[in-house]
Amino acid sequence: MIKFSALDSCKSLAETLGHLVPGGIMFCVTEGDTIVWRFSSDSFHLDSFEVGNHVESNGVMMNAVRNKKTVSQNVPRTVYGQRLIIVAMPIIDDTDNIFGTFSVFLPKLHPVAAAFKDFAPVLAEMFDEGSVIYMTDLTQVVYRQASRKFDISSLPVGHVIQEEDVASRTIKTKKPISEEGGAEIYGFPVLETNYPLFDEDNPDEIVASLGVIIPKKTAAHLRIISGNLEDGLSAISAAIEELAAEATSIHSNEQNLNNNIKEIIGLSEEINKVSVFIKEIADETKMLGLNAAIEAARAGESGRGFGVVAEEIRKLSEQSKSTVPRIQELTDTIKAKVNDAGDMSKSSLHASQEQAAATEQVTASIEEITAMCGELNEMAKTL
Amino acid sequence: MKNIQMVVFAVGKEYYGIDIFCAQEIIRIPKNITKMPNMPSFIEGMLNLRDQVIPVVDLRKRFGLENTETENDSRLLVLKLEGMLLGNIVDDVSEVLSVGEESIESLCVEIAYLGNSCIKGICKVEDRLIMLLDVTKLKNEIFASVS
Numbered sequence: 001m002i003k004f005s006a007l008d009s010c011k012s013l014a015e016t017l018g019h020l021v022p023g024g025i026m027f028c029v030t031e032g033d034t035i036v037w038r039f040s041s042d043s044f045h046l047d048s049f050e051v052g053n054h055v056e057s058n059g060v061m062m063n064a065v066r067n068k069k070t071v072s073q074n075v076p077r078t079v080y081g082q083r084l085i086i087v088a089m090p091i092i093d094d095t096d097n098i099f100g101t102f103s104v105f106l107p108k109l110h111p112v113a114a115a116f117k118d119f120a121p122v123l124a125e126m127f128d129e130g131s132v133i134y135m136t137d138l139t140q141v142v143y144r145q146a147s148r149k150f151d152i153s154s155l156p157v158g159h160v161i162q163e164e165d166v167a168s169r170t171i172k173t174k175k176p177i178s179e180e181g182g183a184e185i186y187g188f189p190v191l192e193t194n195y196p197l198f199d200e201d202n203p204d205e206i207v208a209s210l211g212v213i214i215p216k217k218t219a220a221h222l223r224i225i226s227g228n229l230e231d232g233l234s235a236i237s238a239a240i241e242e243l244a245a246e247a248t249s250i251h252s253n254e255q256n257l258n259n260n261i262k263e264i265i266g267l268s269e270e271i272n273k274v275s276v277f278i279k280e281i282a283d284e285t286k287m288l289g290l291n292a293a294i295e296a297a298r299a300g301e302s303g304r305g306f307g308v309v310a311e312e313i314r315k316l317s318e319q320s321k322s323t324v325p326r327i328q329e330l331t332d333t334i335k336a337k338v339n340d341a342g343d344m345s346k347s348s349l350h351a352s353q354e355q356a357a358a359t360e361q362v363t364a365s366i367e368e369i370t371a372m373c374g375e376l377n378e379m380a381k382t383l
Numbered sequence: 384m385k386n387i388q389m390v391v392f393a394v395g396k397e398y399y400g401i402d403i404f405c406a407q408e409i410i411r412i413p414k415n416i417t418k419m420p421n422m423p424s425f426i427e428g429m430l431n432l433r434d435q436v437i438p439v440v441d442l443r444k445r446f447g448l449e450n451t452e453t454e455n456d457s458r459l460l461v462l463k464l465e466g467m468l469l470g471n472i473v474d475d476v477s478e479v480l481s482v483g484e485e486s487i488e489s490l491c492v493e494i495a496y497l498g499n500s501c502i503k504g505i506c507k508v509e510d511r512l513i514m515l516l517d518v519t520k521l522k523n524e525i526f527a528s529v530s
Contacts, residue, residue, distance in 0.1 A: 293479035
């Protein structure tokens with residue numbers, strides 16, 4: 001408590017010391033609920049406390065009057081635009097009656113806020129892709145610093161933080177939050193980290209939050225590219241699998257073809273056997289014809305007609321015998337052609353085997369590339 | 384003009400003809416020709432032809448040809464000469480021809496003598512020359528050499 005008689009000394013002390021306090025200070029004297037004297041340093045001024053104004057009946061000053069003791073109170077930023085600590089000391093006259101209060105107003109600035117203008121410009125430039133550093137009180141953005149490379153225009157000073165914002169959630173949970181945001185928030189993907197800032201004297205009372213937003217453009221781009229690459233690769237893989245399956249079916253077709261060709265060779269040998277049989281019959285028939293001609297000659301005049309028939313039979317046998325080499329020629333041609341076809345089918349069999357081998361190599365390479373693409377994707381996620 | 388019928392056969396590359404009335408039959412060369420000891424090489428052996436034993440002569444050897452391998456077309460031409468049957472191995476019996484007598488040319492005596500041969504003439508059929516054999520002479524020659 002301050003004696004009324006000491007009030008003038010207090011005032012002059014306050015006026016002297018007031019200019020020395022870093023961050024500014026304000027003193028008020030109230031008589032009853034009316035401000036009768038005020039001093040404020042150059043760097044600190046509150047319009048609400050002018051001489052002649054009335055103080056609120058449930059405020060800290062009237063509280064001190066009612067309780068007849070010194071009362072101090074933290075005033076959040078929302079009330080006067082900046083955080084304050086107000087200490088109200090009751091003034092008593094000689095008869096111990098309460099005259100009013102002598103109050104000290106000290107602006108309270110969080111050390112981080114105080115240093116913001118010093119560290120934020122440096123910090124903001126330290127990220128490769130640039131960054132935006134901002135500080136909020138409990139309701140809005142109060143400081144912000146953007147790098148030269150990167151800025152978020154939708155986050156100006158005075159921007160009221162929304163419930164879903166990282167800052168709001170940090171303030172609500174009192175815990176640091178770091179999360180990636182999609183393009184839907186600021187127009188491009190970002191990593192946003194927000195730390196709660198507590199009152200210097202009361203570590204349970206959250207007073208502000210400090211946030212850093214860095215762009216994830218390159219990472220997101222990389223992720224899209226690696227995603228596209230993976231899609232493309234799986235399409236290629238599918239196509240190659242189809243190709244491999246077709247190569248297998250070509251292979252088995254060629255084998256069937258080869259078997260068929262062998263059968264054809266076997267068949268033309270059968271034809272040859274048949275033609276040998278034809279030749280035997282022709283030989284036999286020729287012999288019969290000749291013997292018949294001999295018999296007919298021996299029969300003399302009466303056998304003449306029979307002799308003609310015998311000669312015809314012999315001629316026929318000659319004719320059918322003459323077909324045998326032609327058949328053989330044809331079967332030889334068939335064999336030669338079939339052998340050619342066999343060679344060709346063998347070479348295409350070989351080619352299809354090579355193709356299958358090449359396909360396997362391609363598949364292996366694609367697998368490697370796919371694995372690399374996966375690594376790229378993982379890397380992009382950690383960027 | 385009189386036509387004569389002859390059986391034409393090949394020995395080596397040449398064609399020979401015999402009078403059809405001397406021919407008994409033509410058969411495949413049997414496997415069971417029995418060799419006889421101390422015979423000239425052109426006597427192939429003896430053959431049982433339907434219970435009748437007949438000698439078999441290899442005309443190719445008889446005519447002094449070198450290659451005497453039995454071919455697929457080789458035949459046994461059985462001749463009937465004065466009641467005796469004689470088998471002759473020939474390379475092929477090709478046909479029975481009927482030719483006019485005028486197309487048969489007799490060999491001049493000098494040539495015939497030179498060859499000491501049983502060929503009694505040469506017959507021109509189209510562009511072929513067919514040597515007409517005197518089979519009786521042939522038979523006599525064969526058996527003269529044997530005896």
